[in-house]
Amino acid sequence: MNISVIGGSKCSKKDYEIAKELGGLIAKEGWTLICGGRTGVMEAACCGAKEEGGTTVAILPSADAKDANPYVDVKIPTGLGYARNILVVRASEIIVAISGKYGTLSEIAFAFNEDRHVIGINTWKIKGVVPVKTPMQAISQIKKILKKRK
Amino acid sequence: MNISVIGGSKCSKKDYEIAKELGGLIAKEGWTLICGGRTGVMEAACCGAKEEGGTTVAILPSADAKDANPYVDVKIPTGLGYARNILVVRASEIIVAISGKYGTLSEIAFAFNEDRHVIGINTWKIKGVVPVKTPMQAISQIKKILKKRK
Amino acid sequence: MNISVIGGSKCSKKDYEIAKELGGLIAKEGWTLICGGRTGVMEAACCGAKEEGGTTVAILPSADAKDANPYVDVKIPTGLGYARNILVVRASEIIVAISGKYGTLSEIAFAFNEDRHVIGINTWKIKGVVPVKTPMQAISQIKKILKKRK
Amino acid sequence: MNISVIGGSKCSKKDYEIAKELGGLIAKEGWTLICGGRTGVMEAACCGAKEEGGTTVAILPSADAKDANPYVDVKIPTGLGYARNILVVRASEIIVAISGKYGTLSEIAFAFNEDRHVIGINTWKIKGVVPVKTPMQAISQIKKILKKRK
Numbered sequence: 263m264n265i266s267v268i269g270g271s272k273c274s275k276k277d278y279e280i281a282k283e284l285g286g287l288i289a290k291e292g293w294t295l296i297c298g299g300r301t302g303v304m305e306a307a308c309c310g311a312k313e314e315g316g317t318t319v320a321i322l323p324s325a326d327a328k329d330a331n332p333y334v335d336v337k338i339p340t341g342l343g344y345a346r347n348i349l350v351v352r353a354s355e356i357i358v359a360i361s362g363k364y365g366t367l368s369e370i371a372f373a374f375n376e377d378r379h380v381i382g383i384n385t386w387k388i389k390g391v392v393p394v395k396t397p398m399q400a401i402s403q404i405k406k407i408l409k410k411r412k
Numbered sequence: 413m414n415i416s417v418i419g420g421s422k423c424s425k426k427d428y429e430i431a432k433e434l435g436g437l438i439a440k441e442g443w444t445l446i447c448g449g450r451t452g453v454m455e456a457a458c459c460g461a462k463e464e465g466g467t468t469v470a471i472l473p474s475a476d477a478k479d480a481n482p483y484v485d486v487k488i489p490t491g492l493g494y495a496r497n498i499l500v501v502r503a504s505e506i507i508v509a510i511s512g513k514y515g516t517l518s519e520i521a522f523a524f525n526e527d528r529h530v531i532g533i534n535t536w537k538i539k540g541v542v543p544v545k546t547p548m549q550a551i552s553q554i555k556k557i558l559k560k561r562k
Numbered sequence: 563m564n565i566s567v568i569g570g571s572k573c574s575k576k577d578y579e580i581a582k583e584l585g586g587l588i589a590k591e592g593w594t595l596i597c598g599g600r601t602g603v604m605e606a607a608c609c610g611a612k613e614e615g616g617t618t619v620a621i622l623p624s625a626d627a628k629d630a631n632p633y634v635d636v637k638i639p640t641g642l643g644y645a646r647n648i649l650v651v652r653a654s655e656i657i658v659a660i661s662g663k664y665g666t667l668s669e670i671a672f673a674f675n676e677d678r679h680v681i682g683i684n685t686w687k688i689k690g691v692v693p694v695k696t697p698m699q700a701i702s703q704i705k706k707i708l709k710k711r712k
Numbered sequence: 713m714n715i716s717v718i719g720g721s722k723c724s725k726k727d728y729e730i731a732k733e734l735g736g737l738i739a740k741e742g743w744t745l746i747c748g749g750r751t752g753v754m755e756a757a758c759c760g761a762k763e764e765g766g767t768t769v770a771i772l773p774s775a776d777a778k779d780a781n782p783y784v785d786v787k788i789p790t791g792l793g794y795a796r797n798i799l800v801v802r803a804s805e806i807i808v809a810i811s812g813k814y815g816t817l818s819e820i821a822f823a824f825n826e827d828r829h830v831i832g833i834n835t836w837k838i839k840g841v842v843p844v845k846t847p848m849q850a851i852s853q854i855k856k857i858l859k860k861r862k
Contacts, residue, residue: 353789368525502625
C-alpha cells in the first residue's frame with residue numbers, strides 16, 4: 263500500500279523532524295512512501311523511511327533522476343513540472359501533508375477532487391483535512407481510515 | 413492576450429450570471445477567454461464571450477471534443493483528467509475565479525505556484541486572491557495588473 | 563473543426579514552403595490550425611494560415627507563451643515538455659505530418675493509438691500514414707475522410 | 713538503476729516467455745523494472761522479475777491502482793491515459809522493447825527524442841533501435857551501454 267507525504271521543499275527544522283519520524287513509522291508499517299522526491303519535507307520523510315528499511319518512491323517534476331534526494335529508491339523523473347503534483351496525490355488513497363505552501367495546497371485540493379483522504383500536520387486549514395499534531399497520530403488516523411474502508 | 417476563467421462546473425444562477433457578464437467584458441476588451449470547457453461557470457463565461465463576438469478556448473479533461481459546452485470556438489481535448497487544470501492556469505497570466513470547489517482551489521493554488529495573478533468573486537478566501545464583487549471590478553483589476561507589468 | 567499539422571522544428575526550405583501552402587489551404591477551408599507552436603514546419607503552417615485570415619493555435623512544450631512563433635493566435639503554454647505532443651494529436655481527428663524526426667514519429671504513433679487519421683508529406687513511412695505529394699492532395703484526402711465519417 | 717520494458721498489452725506466447733525471461737534477468741542484476749503495468753509483455757516482465765525477487769514499478773494509464781497486473785510492487789496510477797507512455801520512457805536511460813503496436817512505437821520515438829537507448833526484440837524496425845534476439849543479448853547490450861557511459 264502507498265502513502266503519499268507532501269509538503270514544502272523548504273521547511274523548518276521542526277517540520278523536518280516530524281516528516282522524518284513519519285517516514286520511519288510508514289516504513290515500519292510496511293507501507294511504500296510516495297513523495298515528490300525533492301528536499302525539505304520530502305527528503306526528511308524518505309530519510310526516515312530508509313532508516314527503517316522502507317521503500318521510497320519519488321515522482322519528480324524534472325526529467326532528470328539526479329534531482330531526487332539521496333534517500334529515494336525508485337526515481338520517476340516525469341518532466342511534467344508541477345503537473346506531477348497530481349500524480350503524487352493519485353498514487354495513494356491517503357496523503358499526509360506537513361507544512362507547505364501553494365504547491366502543497368494544490369495537492370490537498372487535488373486530493374479532495376479525487377476523493378482521497380488528507381491528514382495534516384502544521385499545514386493549510388482547508389475543509390476536509392484531518393488535523394493531527396504528531397506522526398503517531400497520523401498513523402492512527404491512517405489505520406482508522408483503512409478500517410472503515412473494509 | 414489570454415484571460416482564464418475558472419470555477420465550478422455546477423454553480424448558482426447568480427454565479428452563472430456573473431460569469432456570463434465577465435465573459436462578455438473579456439471579449440469586449442479583445443482578450444481570448446481560456447477555460448476548462450465544461451458546464452457551470454465555464455459555460456456561462458463562454459456564452460457571454462460569444463455574445464460579444466469573442467474567442468473562447470476550452471482545455472477539456474476528456475479526450476473527446478464533444479464534451480465542450482456549445483459556446484467554445486477552440487476545443488483542446490487533453491485526455492489528462494483534472495491534470496488539465498494546470499494547463500488552464502498556465503495559459504494566462506491573470507485568472508478570474510468564480511465560486512468553485514476543490515477543482516477551483518487546485519487551480520488557484522497552481523496559479524500562485526506559477527506566479528500568476530488570481531482575482532476572485534465569491535470564491536475561496538486564499539492568501540493572494542484579490543477579491544472583487546462584480547465583473548466590472550474584475551476587469552478594472554486586470555487592467556491595473558497589466559499597467560504595473562509594463 | 564481542428565486540423566493538426568506536425569513536423570520538425572527544423573526543416574528544409576522546400577518543406578517550409580509546403581507547410582506554408584498547407585496552412586493557407588486549411589485556413590481557406592475555415593478549419594482551425596493546431597500545432598506545436600514552434601519553428602520550422604509549425605511556423606510555416608501558422609504563417610500560411612494567417613495570410614489567409616485563419617485561426618492558429620499553439621500547444622507549446624514550455625510554460626512560456628513567448629516561445630510561440632509570431633503567427634500564433636492562441637498560445638497554450640503547457641510546461642509538459644514533449645508530453646505535449648499527445649495533446650497536439652488529440653486535438654484533431656485528422657493530422658498532417660510534414661517531414662520531421664522522432665518527435666513527429668511519436669505524434670504519428672500516438673495518432674494511430676488514438677484512432678486518428680494521419681496524412682503524410684515527405685515524412686515517416688509508417689503503416690497507416692496516407693502519403694500524398696502536395697498540400698492540395700492533403701486537403702482532398704482530408705475531405706475524403708470527412709465524407710466517409712458522415 | 714531503472715530499466716524500462718515496453719511492449720504490447722497483447723502478445724504472442726513466445727513474446728510473453730521472452731519478456732518473462734528478460735524480467736528475471738533484470739531482477740538478477742539488481743535493476744528496478746519499470747513498465748506500463750498492464751497485461752501482455754508488461755505482465756510477463758513483472759512476473760519474471762518477481763520470481764527472482766526484483767522490484768517492479770507500474771506507471772499506469774488509469775487513475776486506478778487496481779488496473780495493475782498482479783506482479784507489480786509499486787503502482788503509480790497516473791490518470792493521464794497514454795500520455796503516461798512518456799513517463800515510462802523518461803524513467804530509464806535504457807529501454808527494452810518487445811513486439812508491440814503503435815503505443816510501443818510512440819514510446820520508442822519518445823525515447824530517441826529524449827536521448828534514451830532502445831534495445832529491441834521482435835519489435836518496430838526504427839533507426840536507432842539496437843535489435844537483439846534473446847533476453848541474454850539484451851542484458852549484454854545494456855551492460856555495453858553502461859560501460860560506455862562511464
